[in-house]
Amino acid sequence: MDLRIEEPQETELNMTPMIDIVFQLIIFxxxxxxxxxxxxxxxxxxxxxxxxxxxxETPVDEQKIKFKVFRRELASPTxxxxxxxxDNAAQFRLPAGWKGRRLESADxxxxxxxxxATITESLRxxxxxxxxxxxxxxxxxxxxxxxxxxxxxxxxxxLLNTFIDVGLMDVRFEGTANPLNKxxxxxxx
Amino acid sequence: MAARDIIxxAEDAKMNMTPMIDMTFLLVVFFMLTIxxxxxxxxxxxxxxxxxxxxxxxxxxxxxKRFVIxxxxxxxxxFKDNEFDLASEDPGVQDDNIVALRTALRQIHEAGGGVIxxxxxxxxxxxxxxxxxxGTKWKYVQWVMQACAHPDIKIYKLQFAVKKPPTDDE
Numbered sequence: 001m002d003l004r005i006e007e008p009q010e011t012e013l014n015m016t017p018m019i020d021i022v023f024q025l026i027i028f029x030x031x032x033x034x035x036x037x038x039x040x041x042x043x044x045x046x047x048x049x050x051x052x053x054x055x056x057e058t059p060v061d062e063q064k065i066k067f068k069v070f071r072r073e074l075a076s077p078t079x080x081x082x083x084x085x086x087d088n089a090a091q092f093r094l095p096a097g098w099k100g101r102r103l104e105s106a107d108x109x110x111x112x113x114x115x116x117a118t119i120t121e122s123l124r125x126x127x128x129x130x131x132x133x134x135x136x137x138x139x140x141x142x143x144x145x146x147x148x149x150x151x152x153x154x155x156x157x158x159l160l161n162t163f164i165d166v167g168l169m170d171v172r173f174e175g176t177a178n179p180l181n182k183x184x185x186x187x188x189x
Numbered sequence: 190m191a192a193r194d195i196i197x198x199a200e201d202a203k204m205n206m207t208p209m210i211d212m213t214f215l216l217v218v219f220f221m222l223t224i225x226x227x228x229x230x231x232x233x234x235x236x237x238x239x240x241x242x243x244x245x246x247x248x249x250x251x252x253x254k255r256f257v258i259x260x261x262x263x264x265x266x267x268f269k270d271n272e273f274d275l276a277s278e279d280p281g282v283q284d285d286n287i288v289a290l291r292t293a294l295r296q297i298h299e300a301g302g303g304v305i306x307x308x309x310x311x312x313x314x315x316x317x318x319x320x321x322x323x324g325t326k327w328k329y330v331q332w333v334m335q336a337c338a339h340p341d342i343k344i345y346k347l348q349f350a351v352k353k354p355p356t357d358d359e
Contacts, residue, residue, distance in 0.1 A: 001327075012279060015206050015210065017208075019206070019209075019210065019213070022210070022213045022214065022217060023213070025217050026213065026216050026217055026220065027218065028225055029220030029221060032224060033220060033223065038241030040239065040243065040244065040245055040350075040351045040352060040353050041242055041243060041245045041318065041348045041349060041350050042241070042242050042348065042349040042351055043243065043258070043346075043348055043351060044339040044347040044348065045345055045346060045347060046334055046337060046344070046345040046346075069327070087248055090266065098234055100324060101238050101323075101354065102235065128290060131296050140345060143327050143328070143331070145328070148327065148328075149326055149327055149328025149331070150325055150327070150328070151326070151327045152322045152324045152325065152326070152327065153260070153323055153324070153325040153326070153327055153330050154237035154238070154323025154324065155327075156236040156327050156330070157238075157239055157297055157349055157351055158237065158238070158239065159321070160239070160349070161239040161240060161242075161351075164239075164241040165240065165241055171335065173331065173332050175327065175328065175329050176198060188343060188352075
C-alpha cells in the first residue's frame, strides 16, 4: 500500500480574467473622461430694480449707448443676417447666412470680425464724445420683437463683448417679453 | 546531429505579470479619481465666441454651486435633467414650460439642501450660468433671464458661457 501523501502542486492564480476586467475598466474610464468644454464666461447681472414691471423712462441726462439688433431675411437661411443699429444712427451688418465660426471659411470669419472691429471703433468714438469715461456710460442691447428675438445668441454675445472690450461694463438687455408677460396670461402667474 | 545536443531545450517561458498589473491598477485609480461626473450638467452646444471672457474656474469650495441652464439651438432648455421646450408652436405649451422652469428654480431654492440660498432681502445667492448655443434665438435666452428675475425667484447673478476664439497660429 502506498501511503505517501502527494506533494502539493505549485498553485498558480490565473491572472487572465482579472487583467481582462481591469483593461475593460481602463477603457471605460478613458472613454468617459471628458475635457472641460467651457473655458470662458462673461459675468452679468440681471436688473433687480425692474423685474417684469415696466420702468419709468430713464432720465435724459443719462449717458447711454444703444444697440438695436434685428434679424432680417428670416425666411432664407442663406440670406438671413443680423442688422445692428448703433443709437439709430450708424448701421452694421453681420455676414449673411452665418453658420458659426467653426463652420465658416477663414475669409468669412475675417469679415465677421471686421464688422465687429468697426463696431468697437464706433463705440470708442462715442465714448470719446462722452468724455472718454466708459464707467459713466450705460450700454443697452435692445432686440425689438418680433425680429429681434430671432437674432442668434452668439451675435448678442459678440456685441456684449465689444462693450466689455471698450471698458463699458454696465449693459442692459431689452427685448421680447416672454409669452407669460402678456395680459391674457397674467392670471396664470 | 551534434548541434541539437548542445542547444538546451527551450524552457517554458513565463512572463512576469506583476509589474503590468501594478501599472494597470494605478491607471484605473488615476482615471477613477480624475473623472469629473459633474461635467454632465453641460449639454453639448456650440458656444459663442468672445475675446473678453474671463477664465472659468469652478470653485469647489464655494458654498453654493451655480446652476447651469442649457439652451440648445432649437429652443430646448435642459436644467437639472429636465427638459423644457420653448420652441413649441403652441403658445400654451410655451407658457407651461416657462412656468415649469420657474417652478423648478423656485423649488431648488426652497429645498436648499441645508444651505441658505437667499440673502436677507430675498435675492438669490446662486449664480446662473447660461450655457447656450451661439445660434439660439435670443428671445429664448431672454425668457430664461426673465424667469430668473421673476419676483418669486430673484436670481440676478448671471454668467454667459463663452469660448475664446482660436488664434491664427492654432
